[in-house]
Amino acid sequence: MDHAVVIGASMAGLLSAAALHRLFAKVTVLDRDTLPTADDHRRGTAQSRHAHGLLSRGCATINELLPGISAELIARGALPGDAMSRGRNIHGGHRLARGAGRGLDGLLVSRPLLEGQVRRRVAAMPGVRVTAGRTVTGLLAREGRVTGVRLADGEPLPADLVVDASGRGSRTPLWLGELGHRPPHEERIALDLRYSTREFRRRPGDLDGDLLVIIGPTPERPRFGVALALEGERWIVTMGGYGDAPGPALPEFAAFADTLPAPDLRHLLATAEPVGEPRAYHTPAGIRRRYERLTSFPEGLLVTGDAVCAFNPLYGQGMTVAALEAKVLLEAELTPRAFFRRIARIVDAPWDITVGGDLKLPVVAGEPSPRLRMVNAYLGRFLAAAAHDPELAGRFLRVAHLYDPPPALMSPPALLKVLRSGAPRAVPVPA
Ligand SMILES: Cc1cc2nc3c(=O)[nH]c(=O)nc-3n(C[C@H](O)[C@H](O)[C@H](O)COP(=O)(O)OP(=O)(O)OC[C@H]3O[C@@H](n4cnc5c(N)ncnc54)[C@H](O)[C@@H]3O)c2cc1C
Numbered sequence: 001m002d003h004a005v006v007i008g009a010s011m012a013g014l015l016s017a018a019a020l021h022r023l024f025a026k027v028t029v030l031d032r033d034t035l036p037t038a039d040d041h042r043r044g045t046a047q048s049r050h051a052h053g054l055l056s057r058g059c060a061t062i063n064e065l066l067p068g069i070s071a072e073l074i075a076r077g078a079l080p081g082d083a084m085s086r087g088r089n090i091h092g093g094h095r096l097a098r099g100a101g102r103g104l105d106g107l108l109v110s111r112p113l114l115e116g117q118v119r120r121r122v123a124a125m126p127g128v129r130v131t132a133g134r135t136v137t138g139l140l141a142r143e144g145r146v147t148g149v150r151l152a153d154g155e156p157l158p159a160d161l162v163v164d165a166s167g168r169g170s171r172t173p174l175w176l177g178e179l180g181h182r183p184p185h186e187e188r189i190a191l192d193l194r195y196s197t198r199e200f201r202r203r204p205g206d207l208d209g210d211l212l213v214i215i216g217p218t219p220e221r222p223r224f225g226v227a228l229a230l231e232g233e234r235w236i237v238t239m240g241g242y243g244d245a246p247g248p249a250l251p252e253f254a255a256f257a258d259t260l261p262a263p264d265l266r267h268l269l270a271t272a273e274p275v276g277e278p279r280a281y282h283t284p285a286g287i288r289r290r291y292e293r294l295t296s297f298p299e300g301l302l303v304t305g306d307a308v309c310a311f312n313p314l315y316g317q318g319m320t321v322a323a324l325e326a327k328v329l330l331e332a333e334l335t336p337r338a339f340f341r342r343i344a345r346i347v348d349a350p351w352d353i354t355v356g357g358d359l360k361l362p363v364v365a366g367e368p369s370p371r372l373r374m375v376n377a378y379l380g381r382f383l384a385a386a387a388h389d390p391e392l393a394g395r396f397l398r399v400a401h402l403y404d405p406p407p408a409l410m411s412p413p414a415l416l417k418v419l420r421s422g423a424p425r426a427v428p429v430p431a
Contacts, residue, residue: 002026005149005159007136009035010045011115012305012322013165014122014130018065019329020163021125028157029128030149032135039076039116044167047313048111049279050197051226051238053212056083056106056401058320065326066121070107073117077231078109081211084390084397088213090262091396092383093220099390104397108211110230114319136166139175139301146179146300163302163329165322168287170307181296184289189355190365191312194245195281197238198253200272202229213264216314217241222361224314225257225265235272237265242363248278286312286358288351292340302329302339309347312354320402321350349405375406378418382409385421392417 004024006013009031020027033044041048054062063070074080083089083104089096107114123130140148140156148158164172173183207213211229223241230236239246239256246256257265288309291297305322325343328334359368360376368376386392395414398404408414 003028003159004161004163005030005157006163006165007149008165008167008305008307009033009119009130009132010165010167010305011118011319012167012307012325013163014115014118015062015065015323015326016163016165016304016329017122017128017130018118018125019326020161021122021128022330024161025127027125027128028159029122029130030134030136030151030157031130031132032152033132035119035130035132036112036116039110039113041112045111045115047281048115050195050281050313051228051236052111052114052319053214053226053228053316054107054109054114055316055320056104057403058323059106061320061323061327062118065323066118069117069121072121073107073109073113076113076117078107078113079211079229079231081106081108081229083212083401084394086209086211088207088210088262088264089393089397090214090264091216092380093218093261094383094387095262096383096386096393096396097388097390099394103403104394104401106401108229110232110234110236113231139179141179141298141300144298146298159300161300161302163304164307165303165305167306168310170289170303172301172303172307173289176297179298181298182294184291184294187288187290189286189312189358191283191285191358192243193240193283193312193314194243195238195240195279195283195313196245196248196253196256197236197279197281198250198274199230199276200235200237200268200274202233202235202272206235206272207264207268213262213268215260215262215265216357217361218261219361221259221261222363223256223260225260225262227265227268234275235268237269239265242361245280248280250274253278283313286310286351286354288347290344292337292344294340297336297340299336302336304343308340308343309351311350312358315350315354315357315400317350317354317402321346324402349399350402353399353406378410381421382414382418385418388421389417 006029135152138150215225225239
């Protein structure tokens with residue numbers, strides 16, 4: 001085939017282009033933003049200023065699409081690390097047991113460095129052009145098939161395939177209406193999730209050499225805190241909650257850490273030197289668009305990444321799902337229907353994990369089904385048991401890093417361990 005056009009040069013668009021360049025003579029990636037030449041923040045991805053963890057599975061998948069990229073990122077300062085042996089994971093109020101790595105190798109890297117390196121690699125591929133300052137305003141279509149895109153200046157750009165990777169604000173639902181198709185059903189979970197972020201200088205002895213702390217929300221305290229070590233001897237610390245977040249001033253930031261159900265961030269913030277400006281972010285809702293359920297959809301068009309599903313960002317799944325979806329583009333016999341069905345199978349587990357976790361919190365509106373109530377009650381006991389059992393902790397993290405599906409937590413050996421542990425639903429986190 002000749003020409004593919006990708007709308008959006010963020011992670012989903014760039015990784016899609018990395019796959020499409022194997023199938024198309026020419027791939028044009030269009031972004032409305034000014035794309036930085038250095039590894040810098042940009043307007044179109046304001047989330048890059050906040051803790052942005054790359055799950056281990058995402059790291060592995062990006063390396064499949066762009067072989068050797070981990071080594072390139074490490075050469076630029078990214079830190080290799082295993083989420084289990086170098087991380088402090090506190091979920092459901094339980095500090096998970098530590099253990100040797102369980103195949104959870106990954107990278108700690110800022111979003112601008114990661115996206116910058118992915119962009120450099122993709123832009124260097126033969127036949128690929130990544131172009132900035134190009135806003136797509138509509139689709140071209142003929143005889144029920146999408147044949148290209150229209151740009152803001154009115155210029156038509158013909159293509160054999162258009163991939164919409166324009167993020168949660170994607171206009172494909174509207175464009176489908178203009179072409180006489182129904183928009184996809186949209187599932188929404190109202191989150192009102194607020195982030196507040198500051199960076200600090202990282203010293204060798206901080207957190208005894210650990211590289212990450214994740215303190216998840218609990219029903220009693222729907223607040224979270226994350227600290228990730230980054231290139232440039234920095235910590236990025238994001239804290240917040242459902243409906244509230246610390247104010248920008250340092251004392252407010254530190255006081256918020258005191259309210260989290262683990263003292264790790266409090267200890268870190270007590271001595272670390274702040275650098276740069278504080279930042280805030282608001283995510284109103286998680287959104288899933290059910291393209292796989294449409295009965296009519298034009299040939300020549302696909303949608304991917306956050307444009308299909310924008311998860312609760314707290315779970316750090318978006319880039320990993322985008323990478324897994326990009327790989328689907330390489331599969332045989334890819335009609336739009338087949339593509340959407342295959343990526344729906346990728347999205348199902350992370351969407352269930354986030355929605356299940358959110359509905360556990362009384363502040364999130366929505367009625368958990370009786371099955372979800374049961375699963376959440378079991379998960380409470382599982383996490384309590386995982387506080388003392390590295391094997392269970394590893395199992396949980398493999399699900400969180402999207403290697404294994406959630407039922408892996410309920411396999412007979414895991415179930416037996418949890419039941420035998422006699423673990424109560426909540427135990428205090430040791431200081
Ligand atoms: C606060 C926050 C924290 C997050 N934390 C994590 C994390 O820890 N780990 C993780 O894996 N994921 C995280 N995510 C999600 C992650 O950022 C996204 O999943 C990832 O960027 C893939 O999104 P995307 O490429 O589909 O869309 P986006 O990143 O939203 O990019 C869309 C791109 O399309 C461009 N665009 C939009 N409209 C047009 C148009 N009409 N014409 C041309 N260009 C257009 C935009 O300029 C932009 O570059 C977080 C998200 C948020 C909001």
